[in-house]
Amino acid sequence: MKFLFTIKSKLYISFFVFLFATTTLAAMLFWYDAQMHQIEKLTLALSQIDLDIRQTDKLERDFFSSEALNLEFYETGDSYYALQHRELTSKLQNELLELRTHPLIPSTNLRHRIDTLRRSVIKYETTFDDLVTKIYQRGFKNQGYEGKMSEHLDSLLQTPLDKLLLYKIRQAEQRFLLYKEEAQIEQVNALLIEFQNHIEVFTQKEYQNIATRTEKRTEWTELTNKYEILWRRLAGTERKIGYRSKLGLKGKLNQLSNQIETAIEEINREIHKNSETFRVESRKKLIWVVSGSILLNLILGLWMIRKLGTPIKRISETIHNVIENDFSVEWKPIPIQHNDEIGRLSKDVNLLVSRILERTAEVFKQNNELQEQKAELEQQTEEIAAQRDLVESKNQSIYAQNEYLEEQQEKIQLQNKNITSSINYAKRIQRAMLPSQNFLEEIFPKSFVYFNPRDIVSGDFYFFTERDDKIVIAAVDCTGHGVPGAFMSVIGNDLLTQIVVWRGVTESNLILNELHNGIVQTLKQEETENRDGMDISLCVLDKKTNEIQYSGAKNSLLYVTPNGKVNQIKGDRHHIGGVAKQLERDFTTHSIKPEKGTRFYLLTDGYLDQFGGKHSKKYSTKRFQLFIEKLKPLHIFELQHEVERNFIEWKGSEKQIDDVLVIGFEV
Numbered sequence: 068m069k070f071l072f073t074i075k076s077k078l079y080i081s082f083f084v085f086l087f088a089t090t091t092l093a094a095m096l097f098w099y100d101a102q103m104h105q106i107e108k109l110t111l112a113l114s115q116i117d118l119d120i121r122q123t124d125k126l127e128r129d130f131f132s133s134e135a136l137n138l139e140f141y142e143t144g145d146s147y148y149a150l151q152h153r154e155l156t157s158k159l160q161n162e163l164l165e166l167r168t169h170p171l172i173p174s175t176n177l178r179h180r181i182d183t184l185r186r187s188v189i190k191y192e193t194t195f196d197d198l199v200t201k202i203y204q205r206g207f208k209n210q211g212y213e214g215k216m217s218e219h220l221d222s223l224l225q226t227p228l229d230k231l232l233l234y235k236i237r238q239a240e241q242r243f244l245l246y247k248e249e250a251q252i253e254q255v256n257a258l259l260i261e262f263q264n265h266i267e268v269f270t271q272k273e274y275q276n277i278a279t280r281t282e283k284r285t286e287w288t289e290l291t292n293k294y295e296i297l298w299r300r301l302a303g304t305e306r307k308i309g310y311r312s313k314l315g316l317k318g319k320l321n322q323l324s325n326q327i328e329t330a331i332e333e334i335n336r337e338i339h340k341n342s343e344t345f346r347v348e349s350r351k352k353l354i355w356v357v358s359g360s361i362l363l364n365l366i367l368g369l370w371m372i373r374k375l376g377t378p379i380k381r382i383s384e385t386i387h388n389v390i391e392n393d394f395s396v397e398w399k400p401i402p403i404q405h406n407d408e409i410g411r412l413s414k415d416v417n418l419l420v421s422r423i424l425e426r427t428a429e430v431f432k433q434n435n436e437l438q439e440q441k442a443e444l445e446q447q448t449e450e451i452a453a454q455r456d457l458v459e460s461k462n463q464s465i466y467a468q469n470e471y472l473e474e475q476q477e478k479i480q481l482q483n484k485n486i487t488s489s490i491n492y493a494k495r496i497q498r499a500m501l502p503s504q505n506f507l508e509e510i511f512p513k514s515f516v517y518f519n520p521r522d523i524v525s526g527d528f529y530f531f532t533e534r535d536d537k538i539v540i541a542a543v544d545c546t547g548h549g550v551p552g553a554f555m556s557v558i559g560n561d562l563l564t565q566i567v568v569w570r571g572v573t574e575s576n577l578i579l580n581e582l583h584n585g586i587v588q589t590l591k592q593e594e595t596e597n598r599d600g601m602d603i604s605l606c607v608l609d610k611k612t613n614e615i616q617y618s619g620a621k622n623s624l625l626y627v628t629p630n631g632k633v634n635q636i637k638g639d640r641h642h643i644g645g646v647a648k649q650l651e652r653d654f655t656t657h658s659i660k661p662e663k664g665t666r667f668y669l670l671t672d673g674y675l676d677q678f679g680g681k682h683s684k685k686y687s688t689k690r691f692q693l694f695i696e697k698l699k700p701l702h703i704f705e706l707q708h709e710v711e712r713n714f715i716e717w718k719g720s721e722k723q724i725d726d727v728l729v730i731g732f733e734v
Contacts, residue, residue, distance in 0.1 A: 085364065092360040096353070103349070106342050112166055113335055119159045120331055124324060126152040127195065132515075132704040135202055141210030149199045156192040160185055177337060184330040191323040198308060198316040205304045212301040216240070219294040226287060227273070229265050236262065240298070247310035252302050259295050266291065490523045490550065497524050497553055500560055502531040510538055514732035515707035519673075519714070519723075526552015527671050527726040530563050537573045539563075541605040542730050544622065544671035546598075552726065558589055559601055559643075575607045575618035579643065579654040583620075586644030600644025604669040613734065615667070617657045622671065624657075625692065629664040631699050633692045666703070666733045668695055673725035679717040686717055703733045 130148035134140050163185040167178050206213040224233055236258045243251035266287050274280035309315025507514060510533045518529065526548040530541040541563065545555035562585040566572045572581055582603070590597045602621035609615075617624045619638020627633050636657050661667075670691075677686050694713060698706055710729050 087363075089360070092356060103346070106346060109166075109169055109172075109338065109342060112162065112169070113338060116159065116162050116166065117331060117335065119155055119162065120327060123152060123155050123159070123191075126155065127320070127324075129708060130199070133708060136207070136702055136704055138208055138210065141203060141207050141214075144203060146199060149196070152195060153192060156188055156195075159188055163188065172338065172341070174337075174341070177334065177341075180330065180334055184327065184334065187323060187327050187330065191320065191327060194316055194320050194323060198320060201304050201308050201316065205301055205308070212297050212304065213244070216294055216297045216301065219290050219297070223287065223290055223294070228269060228287060229262075232258065232262055232265060243302070243305075247305060255298060255302075259291065259298070262291060263288065494523050497528075497556065500557065501528060507531055511540070511732055513703045513734075514540075514730070515703065515710075517707050517710045517714075517727070517729040519711070519727040520548070521673070521723045521726050522549040524550060524553035525726045525728075526556055527673065527728040528556040528560055529728060529730055530560060532564070532567055534567055534571060534573055536610045538608040538610065539567050539573065539578070539605070540608070540669065540730060540732065541603055542622070542669035542671055542728050543601050543603045544673070544726070544728070545601040548726050555599060555601060558586070562586065562589070573607055574656065575605050575616040576654045576656040578605060578607075579603065579618050579620060580652065583643045583652050583654075590644065592644065598645045600642045602638075602671070603643055604638060606667065606669065608734065613660070615659045615661060615734070617659065618654045620654065622669070623688070625668040625670075625695065626659070626661065627666045627668075627695055627699055629662055631696060633696050635688075635692070661734050664733065666695075666699075666706075666731060669730040671726065671728045673723075673727035674714060674729055676725060677714065677718055677727070678721045678724065679719050683721060703731070706731050 126148050130146065130152070134146050134148050140146055163181055166172065167181045167185075172178060172181075203211065205211055206215075208214060209217060220233060220237055224230055236255060239251055239255045239258060243255065266284060270280045270284040270287075274283060307315050309317035309319075501518075507516065510531060516529055518525070518527070520527070526545040528543050528545070530539065530543065532539050543556070543559050543563075545552045545559055547555065559582070562582055563578070566578055566581045566585070570581075572578050586600055587593065590599060592598075604619045604622040604624055605617070606624065607616040617636055619636070620641065620643045622638050624636045624638075625633060626636075636659075639652075639654050641652055675686050675688055675691060678684065679686065698709055701709065710731070714727060
């Protein structure tokens, strides 16, 4: 039992050492997987926060474009968009709170910045609620201050007082509600003073009876005072709301929105940088543990060879000596001393050899066969050893290749990240090139732009400007999309600015002629035969005559008259730029004298060529004409939302194939 216990103890020790190494390696792998899962959850949380911030901006825009012009909002005081906005910002606050306590964000400075961002979100929601309240108080049509003022003015119009003066007051009030200028406030105030004096003179002249005169004067003066009080409240509320996007609550809301977007971008950048550092450190720890486990198992194997292989080798040498001595009677067995069953085996071998000597004759008969078998076994052993060396060499080569591939993968990931960052920066530059929403509201209040690039940057762009009482509007589709298209859009926008703003060209066909010549010269197409160019729809609105000039290259103009009829004017069949039979081109001018309320649509082919629907077909011009015909009852501010919703529903799960641009305006 003593010998058997010794061998078992060695095996148990070997087993437990192997189990410890394997368990440690498995635990490290689980730990590494858990850390990678934490990084993935953190990345998803950041993506969700960024998505929620964009959604709050969209709800804000939807409120101003839809709810603020919806009479039902002023009747009930309930706003679907404001409620959704409040729920989403509350959710965003909770997400930022969870992000702050995430175990992969140990930096005190980063947590402080997250807290600052959370306070900005709270302030943003408070400001938006204040703005909604002010807009509700201001009212619309027959609701709020505006509605009560209209009631009092209608009551005064039922009296024998000067109706022309009352209509002047109403006209000045409506101009202020439309244009939001301080001079119009002063005009209304002056007209109210003039009307108060008119009441005094009129009652003095028309009523000889003092009691009747006093009664009428008191009644009319009280109505006028009520109107004036409501007027001052409305004007004050409009000041607090802000006449432009940079003033009042609107300006504050816009500023907070920009601060939130900037802060989340900076936090995103720093968290991704920290996550990448943590990922590299975790990979290093994993490599160290794997290397340690392999080394420990290697040591264990060497120890087992020493404890068990060496005694067995000595026994083998004893048998070999017996064979070499040809079982001579003069041979003496080599003594092997061991305290376990290996020693017992040695004694048994010696005993066996001594008995074999007694049967020498029989052994000699089998000697030749044993020699052959021995030679064969030695050859197999050598082949196995050679194969083992070859396998070890290949394993080392594979390990080196794996390390090289990991290094190359890290370099590729870094390059992809740098390229994506550069393209995102190019997106900001391209967005800055396009006219701002404030500028569009100033020069053309009744207009909208639906702009949806396929990639990060776009080959489509829109152009708005005003020169010499003429408004120039263009929808442009450059060759290609993504980065190549974005380069062409920068060239096209720069050339249009030079032609219209700097050189003062405001005839639609001359603008396209000059744009074509500019593209040919800029890209040196006469020398290089470069074929890049652009398709364009361009309108020039004369504010004095209300006449519209239209010229187009490949793209058409669609417009809907007040009676609901959809009309189409096709552009010329040649492009802007590109090598063709003639480099000089003369584009056609189409003149329109539209009725009031006519709506015009300029668009690129991305909307019309999009695959979708039940049978995965292109949207087509005919389907778009039927669509805009149905939009006639809607207000101009609701059109962008409907155009966007229709495109998303049509596209469904299909991939967007091109940049999308739709411009609409009403005269």
